[in-house]
Amino acid sequence: MARALANSHNHRHSGSRYRRGEHRPLRFLQRSAIALLLTVTALVSPAGPAHAEPTLAEIEAELDAQWLKLEPVIEQYNKVHSELKANEKKAAALDEKIRPLSLQANLAADEIGEVANRYYRTGPSSELNALLRTGSPTSLADQLVVLDRISKRRQEKITAVLETRDRYLEERQALDELITKQQAQDKTLAEQRKTIDAEIKRLERARNAAYQSTGYTGGSGASGPCPAVSVGGAAGTAVRTACAQLGKPYVWGATGPNAFDCSGLTQYAWASAGVSLTHYTGTQWNQGSSVSRANAKPGDLVFFFSDLHHVGIYIGNGLMVHAPRAGQPVQMENIDNMPLAGFKRVG
Template sequence: MARVLTRLRTRNHAKLHSGYGKRPIVRVARWVLTLVIVAAGALSSAVPGHAQPTLAQIEDELDAQWRKLEPVIEQYNKVHSELKVNQKKAAELDERIRPLSLQADLAAAEIGEVANRYYRTGPSSEFNALLKSGSPTSLADQLMVLDRISSRRQQQVAAVLDTRDRYLSEKQALDALIARQQAQDEELAARRKAIDADIERLEQARAAAYQTAGYTGGSGVSGPCPAVSVGGAAGTAVRTACAQIGKPYVWGATGPSSFDCSGLTQYAWASAGVQLTHFTGSQWNQGVPVGRAEALPGDLVFFFSDLHHVGMYIGNGLMVHAPRAGQPVQIENIDHMPLVGFRRVG
């Protein structure tokens, strides 16, 4: 019995070392490996790779972020322009009020002095002709003459004071408005640093992306404007706008070396003798509505529902505009942005 058990153990040991017992293990290992490969393939197909963004995608992202900044810039332009206008009005009112106050004070002082002198020393030389002519013979007559003269002077003083007080009332209201606008102007100016930082960040991202792609251009055209067959003020404005192509965008700038969007249109039309406010919303209201089919070179073309961007139409669906930081004044198709309408000025 012991011999039989010994033989069985020896036979099994020999089979184990001969490889006979390895086949099931190999088959399992191969099956597991196949599952791993299949799973890995399925996983790789389920998780897409991170493709590099196209140049168009880069520009679209920058445009989207810029659209958040430009309304703030135009709001600053609005407040700053209105503040300058109202400060000028306040200065003009001051110029009107000062002589009126002086005139009223002098007239009132003169009335008091004449009355005081008359009752102390008798009539002065200015009344002698009346008082010695034989008409006002009594003291009562003399007093009546003085009273009439004094009344006329008082009426004149009252009229001057009324005008002065009206101007003072206007100036008080204007001063209150200026105070509010100055607070807004300072608040928006304080945001300039943050805006400049955002612009710098966007430009660095743009430069890096374009450098990686081996491209440095923008989406617009920097060449000369096509021939414009329009004369008069509109022709002057268009030629001036076209002459600025290639100059940099700087927010709040009105030329001559740099521009923002409303600064460019203001500058161009100023060369033709038409004064526009440095704010897109005001420029929209300063013009006459024009349909797209009737639009002519020189018309202003506005974009976005809040009118925060404007360009100078040059015909054939093209405009000259200052797009944004990092992109100079250039020619672009008006359908590149959501168009709101046209306005004719001049």
């Protein structure tokens, strides 16, 4: 009985498959095509929100965040490099002082030897005779005493010269040790510079790729007359020079005239007014006197961030000219767009 029922079930099932069998290939192909279409669609369709392409604002924010890490290293390089050049200049100046002192001491020592030699060869010189007129010594011993006095006078001169020279030599030795240390730091930072340059280029490529379709080239620069407030004197010269650099590219370590980094721009602007600034934000901060925001005037240096790693030149009405970062040219910008550290007046 069970076998009969099973055979009956199989017969019905087989019949059912048979009746549908002639349509099965078409439906199978339809299902396969749908599955394939869904697979391809999943591959070529835009990713979900978790993998969405970043917006332009997000790209700029990422670049700004990366730049906050890069710029302090750049300014540290500027600091060490500027100090190294200054100390090398000091060393050269000390060499110029040491060289004639050594020569003077050698000549004086030779002169003493020559006096003694001449005395024993030819008798008292006219110089020695002048001294002998007052004493008229009659023995060789008396004459040697006088000669000794001459030697002592000249030896005193030599001693004074040598003391000065030795003091310079001590300074030179300390300077040599510092230069050696700074040269090592400069080399290390120069190697880091290669890594930084590679990172900057990567960020620029990412930025250019993100903005290529929009034609965006700007940054967050402000528009309007530059300078925003007219000013005369040295500050006016510095401000007008800074304004004349608008649109020029940022290149770290550059001090103009074709490209700038932030402290290079302020150095260049104030150099046009006859004021020498060091190519390093930290030193520029110490080269000026502090002024409040309420008393800030065009030409003042305006610094940002707690470590003072960015600087611009104030042009009035809450605006500055600065070299922002790689990928953004020299531009005007509102000083409230970054954390303000303070103002310094130079000149």
